[in-house]
Amino acid sequence: MFGLRNAGIALRTVAVASAAALALTGCGGDTPTESDPTADDTAGTAQTTGTGGGDVSITFLPKNLGNPYFDTSSAGGKEAVDEIGGTFSEIGPTDASPTSQVSFIQTAAQQGTGALVISANDPSAICDAIDEARSAGVKVVTFDSDTSPECRDLFINQADAEGIARVQVDLIAEQIGDSGQVAILSAAANATNQNAWIELMEAELEANHPDIELVEVVYGDDDDQMSFDRTAALLQTYPDLKGIVSPTTVGIAAAARYLSTSEYKGEVALTGLGTPNQMREYVEDGTVTAFALWNPGDLGYLAAYAANALIAGEITGAEGDSFEAGRLGSYDVGPDGVVLLGDPFVFNADNIADFDF
Numbered sequence: 001m002f003g004l005r006n007a008g009i010a011l012r013t014v015a016v017a018s019a020a021a022l023a024l025t026g027c028g029g030d031t032p033t034e035s036d037p038t039a040d041d042t043a044g045t046a047q048t049t050g051t052g053g054g055d056v057s058i059t060f061l062p063k064n065l066g067n068p069y070f071d072t073s074s075a076g077g078k079e080a081v082d083e084i085g086g087t088f089s090e091i092g093p094t095d096a097s098p099t100s101q102v103s104f105i106q107t108a109a110q111q112g113t114g115a116l117v118i119s120a121n122d123p124s125a126i127c128d129a130i131d132e133a134r135s136a137g138v139k140v141v142t143f144d145s146d147t148s149p150e151c152r153d154l155f156i157n158q159a160d161a162e163g164i165a166r167v168q169v170d171l172i173a174e175q176i177g178d179s180g181q182v183a184i185l186s187a188a189a190n191a192t193n194q195n196a197w198i199e200l201m202e203a204e205l206e207a208n209h210p211d212i213e214l215v216e217v218v219y220g221d222d223d224d225q226m227s228f229d230r231t232a233a234l235l236q237t238y239p240d241l242k243g244i245v246s247p248t249t250v251g252i253a254a255a256a257r258y259l260s261t262s263e264y265k266g267e268v269a270l271t272g273l274g275t276p277n278q279m280r281e282y283v284e285d286g287t288v289t290a291f292a293l294w295n296p297g298d299l300g301y302l303a304a305y306a307a308n309a310l311i312a313g314e315i316t317g318a319e320g321d322s323f324e325a326g327r328l329g330s331y332d333v334g335p336d337g338v339v340l341l342g343d344p345f346v347f348n349a350d351n352i353a354d355f356d357f
Contacts, residue, residue, distance in 0.1 A: 056086030058307050059113040060300070061104055063121050063145065064096040067222065068278055069249040069296050070119065072357050073144065076300030077117060083326055084308050089113070096188055096222050098122035102129045109133035115307035117300070118152075119144040123192045127151040139310040143303040144296075145193045149336045153310055153317040156303040158294045159344050161193070164247070165200030167292050167344065168272055169209065172243045175269035175289050179211040180242030183234045185255055185272075187222040187248040197247050215241070220251045227254035235264055246272035252291060256282035276347055276355040283352050290348040297357055299341055302328055306339060 060077050062070035074090045081088035091108065093100035098121055106129055108116055116133060120126060120142055130140050130151045143156040158164075172182055184201065186194045198217060205212050215238050220227030227250055235241060235258075246252035252274040259265050265287055274291045282288045305325035306315075315321035321333040331339050347355070 056081070056084055056308055056311055057089070057112070057114045058086055058304055058311075059089040059091060059108045059116050060304075061101055061108070061116055061118045062090070062092050063119045063222065064100075065090075065092045065094055067250065068275055072275065073119075073296040073300035073303075076295075076297035076302075077304040078300075079297070080301045080304035080308075080326060084304070086114075086308065088304075096121050098125040098190055101126050105129040105133055109136045109138050113138060114311045115139040115141060117141045117143060117303045117307055118147075120147045120192065121145070121188065122190050123147055124151075139307055141303050141307045141310065143299055145191055147192075152337070154306050154333065154337045154339055156299060156306055157338050157340050158296075158299050159341060161196045162200055164273075164292075164344065165197045166204055167346070168197070168245050168247060169201050169204045171271040171290055171292065171346070172245050172269060173209050173212060175271060176212070176242040178209060181213045181215045181238055181240050182243040182245060183215050183238065183241060184217040185227060185230055185234070185244055185246040185248075185251045186217060186219050187251060189219045191222075194247055201245065201247075220248070220254065222248060222250045224250055224254045227251040228258050231255040231258040235262075235268065241268055243269040243271070246270065246274075248272070249274050249278060249293070252288075253278040253282075256287050260285060260287040274347075275357055276352050277357060279347065280352050283347070283349050290346055292344050292346050294341055294344040295357065298328060301326065302331065302339070302341055306331070 058081050060074050062074065078088045091104045101121055105116060105126060109132060116138055118140065127147055130147065134140055140152040141154045141156060142152045144158060146155045184198055186198060202214060205214055218230045218234060220230045231254065234244065244255055246255050252272040255270055256279060259268060259270055260282055270288050271291050273293045275293060279288060279291055302325050306323065309315045309323035310317065315323050315333060317333060317337045319333055319335050322330055325331050333339055
C-alpha cells in the first residue's frame with residue numbers, strides 16, 4: 001500500500017477480484033479435522049487439518065483459530081499447497097496470547113514439517129522455539145505479523161506499513177470532515193503489525209490532520225466480546241467522539257455490530273481493516289461507509305509458495321532472491337527478508353457485493 005493518497009489510492013481491482021473468487025475455495029471442503037495429539041499436554045486446544053500427499057509439508061500457524069481473517073489466509077495457503085502437490089496442515093491456539101504458539105511450533109518441528117508459516121502473536125516470545133525448529137531443518141515464513149527478523153527466513157508483508165496507516169487515516173478524515181475526536185480500537189497490545197500501524201497513524205495525524213484529535217488507543221485482544229465492550233466504553237467516555245479506526249478484522253466487525261444497533265449509528269464513523277463478508281451488512285445498512293484490506297487469501301497463498309521455494313532451495317531468503325508464486329506471478333525478496341504482497345483495496349457500497357471472503 002505504498003504511496004496511497006486520498007483520492008489517488010491505487011487499487012488492484014482485477015487482482016483482488018480474481019483472488020477473492022478463489023480465496024475460500026478450500027475453507028468448506030471435506031478436509032477432516034482432528035485434535036492435535038499434544039493438545040492435552042501443551043497448549044490446551046488445537047486443531048489440525050491436512051490435505052494432499054506430496055513430499056512437501058507446510059504447516060500454517062495463525063495467531064488463533066476461529067478467526068475469519070486467518071480462516072481465509074489458511075484457505076489461500078491450502079490452495080497453493082494443493083497446486084504444489086504437497087501436504088497442508090493448520091494448527092494453533094484458540095487464544096492469541098504471546099506464548100500460546102510455542103508448543104505448536106515445537107510439535108510441528110518434532111513431526112518433521114518442511115516449513116512453518118506463522119503469524120506471530122509476539123515479536124520475540126516465540127523466537128527460541130523458532131530457533132529450535134530451524135535448527136532441525138524447518139523453514140520458517142512469517143506473514144501478517146512478524147517476529148524479529150533474525151528468527152525467521154522470510155516475512156510476507158501484506159502491504160507497506162506506512163501505506164496501511166495512511167489509508168486508514170485518509171478514510172476516517174474524509175468521513176468526519178477532517179476534524180474532531182477519534183479513537184483507535186486495536187488488537188493485542190503487543191501485536192507487532194498493529195503497533196507499527198498505530199505509530200504511523202499517529203505521525204500521519206500530527207503531520208497532516210491538525211484538527212483531528214486522537215483521544216485514546218484501546219485493545220480488544222482480537223476477541224469479539226472484548227472489542228464490543230471496548231467500543232461501548234469509548235463512546236461512554238468520549239461523548240464528542242466522531243470516529244473510530246480499528247486496524248483489526250475482529251475489532252472493526254465488533255465495533256460495527258455495536259454501532260449498528262445504537263444511537264451512534266450514522267453519527268460516529270467507523271473504518272479500519274475488515275473482510276467483505278464480515279462487513280457487508282454494516283456497509284449496506286449505512287453503519288460503515290468504507291474500509292480497507294488486502295486479500296488475506298492472497299497473503300496465505302503467497303506465503304505457501306515462498307515456503308515451498310525455501311524448502312526446494314530455490315531461494316534462501318536473501319535480498320534479491322526471486323521466486324514464482326502461481327497465479328500471483330513473480331516476487332522478489334527485499335531487505336531483511338521481506339516480500340511485499342502489494343496494494344490493499346478500499347471496500348464501499350459500490351463494490352462490496354463483488355467480493356466473497
